[in-house]
Amino acid sequence: RKEVEQDPGPFNVPEGATVAFNCTYSNSASQSFFWYRQDCRKEPKLLMSVYSSGNEDGRFTAQLNRASQYISLLIRDSKLSDSATYLCVVKSSGTSYGKLTFGQGTILTVHP
């Protein structure tokens, strides 16, 4: 089983749509969870951290279910500028010095 698994998409949605991405992780000892955004041939950039209580940042809402080892990202009112690859990322705990484990990424294209 992959350490971090995402639906690769692509998701093609019109402007204004709501879109949801899901992710599962295999290591139950994982410590921290993130969504990163990656534009074509650019570096990953942190979109938001994900907390068990759920958290929101503007149009973006992230949820974590530790029991199911499941992470989600909801984007409301999609903009053209949201077109990117969304990476589900897990940080290990224990002896790992902050190593990040990335999912394959979910491609989102928002069209006019």
Place this chain on the structure above:
Amino acid sequence: EPEVTQTPSHQVTQMGQEVILRCVPISNHLYFYWYRQILGQKVEFLVSFYNNEISEKSEIFDDQFSVERPDGSNFTLKIRSTKLEDSAMYFCASTPGQGAGYEQYFGPGTRLTVT
């Protein structure tokens, strides 16, 4: 805003040659990382570095790879004898701490092409 920088942006080399990829992490950061991303694939962890030594490395990081922080500001990744399959984007990252609340900041990457 401080940022991680990497040079060169693109490196072309022949198979069997040595390459050194350079990174300047954010100045007050203590933990440093290299990741790579083969075209069309996921970002993969290579190595973490703290207190002037490797703290963790992946299976990819074999004897052909080495890292160094030669002067307190630069952080380098050396590939001793490049292979075709080393062609990838190499990202450097740094963070001030490695607990739950600390973000890793990524550099813009070096595209390595091995011919």
